[in-house]
Amino acid sequence: MKALPAVQTPARTTPVSPWLANPTGQLWHTLTSVRLALTLILLIAVATLTGTLLDQVPASVANDSVAYNRWLEGARGRYGVFTDVMARLQLLSVFSSIWFRGLIALLVANIVVCTINRWSSIRAQVFSPRVRMTPTYFDRARVGATFSVNLPAATAAATVRQGFRSAGYRSLTEDGESVAMYADRFRFSRLGTFLTHLSLVLLLVGAIMGRVWGWSDNQFIVAQGATREVPLAKDISVKLEQFQEEWYVEGPPKDFSSELVIYDKGQEVKRGTTRVNSPMSYKGIAFNQAFFGQVAVVEVKDAAGNDIFNEGVPLAWTSNQGKRPVGFMELPGQQVTGYIVGPEPGSYDSAVPLGTVRLELYDKTTKRLVKVESLSRNQDVQAEGLTFRFLRESQFTGLKVVKDPGVNIVWLASGLMVLGLVMVFWFPHRRMWALCTPRADGGADVRLAAASQRDLGLEKDFEQVTAKVRRALTRRQQDEKRGAGHV
Amino acid sequence: MYDLSQYSYVASFIALALAAVFYASYGVTRRRAVVVGFDADITASIGGPRMPAMTASLGRWGTILIINAFAFLTGALAFRWIAAGHGPFSNMYEFSLAFVWGTLAAHLYFEFRYGLRSLAILVLPVCLAMLAYAATVPSEIVPLVPALQNSLLLSIHVAVAIAAYGAFVLSFAAAVLFLFNRQDRFHWLPRRAMLDEVGYKAVMFAFPLLALVVILGAVWAKVAWGTYWSWDPKETASLVTWLIYGGYLHARVVRGWKGERSAYLLIAGFGAVVFTYFGNYFLGGLHSYG
Numbered sequence: 001m002k003a004l005p006a007v008q009t010p011a012r013t014t015p016v017s018p019w020l021a022n023p024t025g026q027l028w029h030t031l032t033s034v035r036l037a038l039t040l041i042l043l044i045a046v047a048t049l050t051g052t053l054l055d056q057v058p059a060s061v062a063n064d065s066v067a068y069n070r071w072l073e074g075a076r077g078r079y080g081v082f083t084d085v086m087a088r089l090q091l092l093s094v095f096s097s098i099w100f101r102g103l104i105a106l107l108v109a110n111i112v113v114c115t116i117n118r119w120s121s122i123r124a125q126v127f128s129p130r131v132r133m134t135p136t137y138f139d140r141a142r143v144g145a146t147f148s149v150n151l152p153a154a155t156a157a158a159t160v161r162q163g164f165r166s167a168g169y170r171s172l173t174e175d176g177e178s179v180a181m182y183a184d185r186f187r188f189s190r191l192g193t194f195l196t197h198l199s200l201v202l203l204l205v206g207a208i209m210g211r212v213w214g215w216s217d218n219q220f221i222v223a224q225g226a227t228r229e230v231p232l233a234k235d236i237s238v239k240l241e242q243f244q245e246e247w248y249v250e251g252p253p254k255d256f257s258s259e260l261v262i263y264d265k266g267q268e269v270k271r272g273t274t275r276v277n278s279p280m281s282y283k284g285i286a287f288n289q290a291f292f293g294q295v296a297v298v299e300v301k302d303a304a305g306n307d308i309f310n311e312g313v314p315l316a317w318t319s320n321q322g323k324r325p326v327g328f329m330e331l332p333g334q335q336v337t338g339y340i341v342g343p344e345p346g347s348y349d350s351a352v353p354l355g356t357v358r359l360e361l362y363d364k365t366t367k368r369l370v371k372v373e374s375l376s377r378n379q380d381v382q383a384e385g386l387t388f389r390f391l392r393e394s395q396f397t398g399l400k401v402v403k404d405p406g407v408n409i410v411w412l413a414s415g416l417m418v419l420g421l422v423m424v425f426w427f428p429h430r431r432m433w434a435l436c437t438p439r440a441d442g443g444a445d446v447r448l449a450a451a452s453q454r455d456l457g458l459e460k461d462f463e464q465v466t467a468k469v470r471r472a473l474t475r476r477q478q479d480e481k482r483g484a485g486h487v
Numbered sequence: 488m489y490d491l492s493q494y495s496y497v498a499s500f501i502a503l504a505l506a507a508v509f510y511a512s513y514g515v516t517r518r519r520a521v522v523v524g525f526d527a528d529i530t531a532s533i534g535g536p537r538m539p540a541m542t543a544s545l546g547r548w549g550t551i552l553i554i555n556a557f558a559f560l561t562g563a564l565a566f567r568w569i570a571a572g573h574g575p576f577s578n579m580y581e582f583s584l585a586f587v588w589g590t591l592a593a594h595l596y597f598e599f600r601y602g603l604r605s606l607a608i609l610v611l612p613v614c615l616a617m618l619a620y621a622a623t624v625p626s627e628i629v630p631l632v633p634a635l636q637n638s639l640l641l642s643i644h645v646a647v648a649i650a651a652y653g654a655f656v657l658s659f660a661a662a663v664l665f666l667f668n669r670q671d672r673f674h675w676l677p678r679r680a681m682l683d684e685v686g687y688k689a690v691m692f693a694f695p696l697l698a699l700v701v702i703l704g705a706v707w708a709k710v711a712w713g714t715y716w717s718w719d720p721k722e723t724a725s726l727v728t729w730l731i732y733g734g735y736l737h738a739r740v741v742r743g744w745k746g747e748r749s750a751y752l753l754i755a756g757f758g759a760v761v762f763t764y765f766g767n768y769f770l771g772g773l774h775s776y777g
Contacts, residue, residue, distance in 0.1 A: 038737045038744065045730035049759075052723040052766075059717075095718050207716075216714065248630045256633055276633035277711050288713035289633075400713035410715060414702040421695035428691075456601070456684045 031113035040107045047103060051094030054079075054086070060218060062093065108204060111197045119194075125429075126187050131172050132180035133433045133449070141449030143459055145466045148445055149473050151480060153179050153438040156446050159476040160434050163469030169432070181434040183465075192423030195416050202413035209406030216402045220287075223295045223312030223396040227263070230401055233285060237263045243292055243395045256289050258397040274399070284403055291398035294325055296340045296357045297391040298375075308332065308386075314396035315342045324352060336361040336370060336384050357390055359383065430461050434469075446473065488570035489628060492563045496584065496626075499559035500618045503587075506552035507611040513545040514608060517675050546604055553598075553607070557591040564588060571628045573638045576645030578629065579767075583621035585645065586764070587614045589653025593692075597657055597685060605676055606685070609660035634711050644703040647696050652760055654693035655732075659757035661686035662750040683746065686753050687739065690732055697729050724766045728759035 030036060055075055061067045075092060076083045083092075090097030138144055149156050157179035164171040164183040171183035215232045222228045222240040229237040241259040248254045257275040261268055262282050274280040279288040293316050300309035308331060315325035325342040341358040343349040352358050352374070361371040361384055371383045375390035382388075431451045436444050448469065450462045563584055567575040575581040594610045597603050635641055665682040667673070677685075704722055705715040716722065735752040738744035 034737055035741050038734055038741050041730055041734040041737060045727050045734060048723055048727045048730065051718065052720050052727065056718065218713075250630060252630060252632050254630065254633065255636075277637040279710065279713065286709075286713060288711070290713070402713045404714070407709065407715060411706075414705070418695060418699050418702065421698055425691040425695055456681075456688065 028113060031110050032117040034114075037107070037110050037114065040103060040110060044100075044103050044107065047094055047100050050091060051100075054091055054094070056095070057093045062096070104204065108201055111201060115194055115197055122190050122193070126190050129172065129182050129184065129187075129431070131174040131182040131433075132176070133435065135435065135437075135447075137433070138435060138447040138449045143462050144447065144449040145462075145470075146445060146447045147470060147473055148439075148443060149477055150441075150443040151473070151477060152442065153436045153444040155476065155480075156444040156473065157181060157434075157436040159472045160436065160446060160448075160469050163472035164432075164434075164465065166472070167465040167468040169430070169465060171434075178435055178437040181436070182431070183434065184429060184431045185461075186423075186427040186429050189423045189427045189429040192420040195420030196424065197420075199413040199417035199420060202416065203410060206406040206409030206413055209409060210404040211406075214402070214404040214406060216400065216404075218290065218400050219316070220399040220401045221314045221316050221396050222258075222260075222399070223297075223314050224394045226312055227261075230285070232401070233403070235265050236282070236285065237266075238287065238399070239263070240397050243397045245292065245395075256292060258289055258292075258399070260287065262287075284405060286402045286404075288400040288402065289397065290400040293396055293398065294342050295394040295396045296327065296342060297394055298329065298338075298340060298357075299389045299391055300329075300331060300338075301387045301389075302334075303385050308334070312394050312396065313340045315340060316396065316398065324349070331386070334384075334386065335364055336386075337364055338362075338388075340375075359388055428457065430458060432462065432465060488566045492566035492570060493626065495559045495563035495566060496618075496621070499556045499563060499587075500615075500622075502552050502556035502559060503611065503614055503618065506549050506556060506607075507615060509545050509549035509552060510604065510607045510611060513542060513549055513604065514675065516542040516545060549604070549607065550598065553591060553595065553611075557588070557595060560584060560588045560591065567628070573631060574642035574645065576641055576649075577631055577635055579624045580621050580626045582645070582649075582764070583617045583624070585649045586652055587617045587621075589649035589651075590614055590617075590656040591653070592650075593653040593657045593689065597689070601681070601685065603677055603681070603685060605664065606657060606660040609663055610656055613656050613660075637707060637710065640703060640707045640710070644700060644707060647703065648700040651693040651696035651700060652764070654689040654696075655757055655760050658686040658689035658693070658753050661689065662753035662757075665750045666747065666754075679746075683750075686750065690735060690753070690756075694729075694732050694736065697725070697732065701725050701729060721763060721766050724759065724763035728756060728763055731756040731759050 055078065057068065057071060061071045072083065072087060075087075079086055086092055090099065094100050138146075151159065154175075157173060160181060161171050161173065164181075169183040169185045170187075171181050174180040217230065217232055220228070220230065220238075222238055224240050224243055227237050227239040239261040241261060243259075244255070244257050246254040246256075255275060257273050259273050260271070260280060262270040262280070264283070270280065270282050272280050274287050274289050276289050279286045281287065293314060295312040295314050297312045298309065299307065302308050309329055313327035313329050315327040317326045317328075318324070319326050319341060324344045327340045327342075329338045329340065331338055339360040339362070341352060341360060343352040343354050343356070356374050356376050359371075359373045359375050359381070360369060361373075362368065363370050373381045373383050373388070375381055375388060377390050377392065380387050380389050433449050435447045437447070438444050446469075448462075448466055450458055564575050564581075567581065567584075571577075576585060590610060591614060594606065597606060631641075661682045664676055665679055665686065668676045668679055668682065671678050676682075701722070704725070708717065708719075708722070709715040731752060735749055735756060738749045738752055
């Protein structure tokens with residue numbers, strides 16, 4: 001078996017352990033690298049951008065091969081000969097592609113491994129920081145300060161502590177020949193990085209839960225006065241009491257609302273109004289106002305005068321030619337099925353004048369058009385042995401019915417992410433060290449230094465803290481002098 | 488109120504254009520001062536004590552004009568808010584004014600906190616371009632369509648975006664000057680280390696906000712459209728932006744990516760901001776509010 005590719009991270013600086021010699025160890029090591037994280041993030045960014053720039057297969061089309069092929073024909077107009085290659089490479093369905101999911105999976109592995117790998121060192125920084133730094137550290141510190149004071153080392157140290165405290169820093173002391181001190185602020189900020197990274201994993205868990213246990217019906221149509229059962233939750237049915245639309249005088253829409261009654265196993269359980277920005281929900285199922293349209297209420301009688309159809313036909317689809325709204329009616333026990341075509345909205349339609357609808361009858365077996373009739377309101381029309389009557393116009397509501405059991409996990413993850421990011425970037429952990437070394441003359445040298453990464457904020461903070469410490473030391477020195485004078 | 492808002496907008500535009508003139512003369516005279524060796528050390532602290540009097544006063548007037556522009560713009564937004572009855576964040580005209588407002592706020596913060604005037608070389612043109620663009624789009628107050636009628640989310644979602652975008656303009660300016668000032672050869676510009684730091688500081692401020700923008704967008708999408716994420720072009724584009732800045736934050740600790748390459752990421756990130764901002768013109772989707 002071939003060994004895994006060589007580790008890219010600075011192996012030079014890490015001592016080589018036997019663990020690294022085996023492939024698992026190497027894989028682990030690769031997954032701990034920030035370089036891999038950076039590569040993955042940028043690749044995902046490029047993939048996401050690709051998915052933004054190229055037309056993507058709509059979700060409504062993805063599972064319907066006829067609709068998909070029709071969509072692909074449309075895409076051919078844009079992408080020409082490359083269309084098939086692009087479709088094969090899943091460039092037209094980036095976000096459900098195998099390679100995109102692969103990248104996400106790798107990123108998750110990267111995050112988990114990095115988290116485990118960094119946990120002990122960050123825990124040490126937060127919970128058991130190193131208090132004593134060597135004099136060399138202070139010599140080399142890029143950000144540092146030294147004061148010589150006429151105070152015993154222990155007194156000086158206590159005073160420095162006071163200075164830290166007044167600057168909002170907590171401090172830890174380690175006594176010895178010289179007194180060592182560590183001071184920090186916002187230490188829990190370091191844990192924010194775990195919150196942020198793990199929240200991404202949690203986010204994915206929520207999204208997957210939604211995909212596995214959730215569903216969505218984007219085309220749930222109920223005509224005014226009708227009751228329909230939700231296809232994906234058979235116990236639940238919805239009645240539309242009334243649909244209302246409001247328009248501003250200036251033209252744009254103002255409000256769309258549906259008065260709904262929800263039934264669970266035939267029992268009324270909820271009644272209310274759903275509008276665009278306030279969906280109704282029941283048992284974790286949300287009913288969102290999505291669209292609306294015309295309904296033609298049609299009555300059909302057979303030769304014997306029995307009602308075989310009497311309800312609203314939602315004209316929820318659009319005709320292939322032109323922009324006329326079309327609805328479908330199933331005529332049980334008949335040789336034909338019916339389509340109702342409404343007038344094209346917003347223009348004079350000579351084929352379907354206002355106030356009328358067109359009836360098209362198709363043979364159930366041959367799928368051929370057998371009859372076209374114009375239906376005027378309240379006038380009987382005979383066709384194929386049936387009597388059709390267009391009773392009145394009405395409206396339907398189009399709801400988006402969604403069940404997503406993962407959504408609360410997603411919100412939790414989102415909250416944790418923002419919390420983590422705010423902790424890490426707005427309240428960065430600040431660390432400083434001090435060393436009070438006694439001098440032969442009874443005084444002490446106080447040295448201060450800050451963690452050495454380049455950081456303007458740190459430098460500013462260090463200046464402020466140093467000023468506080470200096471002030472505390474000066475005051476203490478004066479107090480001592482005054483005290484000595486009295487003796 | 489609407490008229491007051493329009494006047495304030497024009498006043499702010501004029502003040503900003505004048506500020507640009509003052510900043511440019513400030514830059515030119517300072518540059519000359521440095522070139523003749525009058526004050527080679529000026530980079531150490533910009534606006535230092537030995538700056539020629541004329542240069543200093545040009546800079547001061549530039550700052551005063553920016554503060555004025557900022558105040559007028561605040562007025563323009565506030566009057567519009569009152570006139571419309573909702574946060575002025577619902578069309579491209581309002582976004583543009585708010586965008587410039589956020590950018591000027593970020594600029595003033597960095598100018599006062601770190602004494603950095605030179606960033607205005609790039610920040611002011613971006614702002615002027617935005618204000619000029621605002622003049623080309625309809626400014627009438629149009630009532631809100633149903634999807635936008637959520638005044639809490641409308642205000643917070645867009646206001647947070649504006650704050651983040653303003654800071655990103657600053658990081659963009661810092662990155663461009665960083666790349667331009669190779670080996671610190673232009674003494675009239677801030678040192679590279681400082682520019683690098685400013686770029687980072689701006690992203691530190693804005694990155695959590697951008698996450699919040701995307702999340703608030705998801706919350707709103709859930710409420711108004713039923714699903715929190717539908718790969719709509721505008722939400723996808725803002726995810727790209729977030730990923731690029733996320734990449735930048737990681738790049739800063741990777742060997743070989745510090746410095747120049749990170750600066751390029753900042754420029755790419757700002758490219759993504761602009762792309763997302765104007766995305767509704769060519770991407771379509773659910774965010775097409777014009």
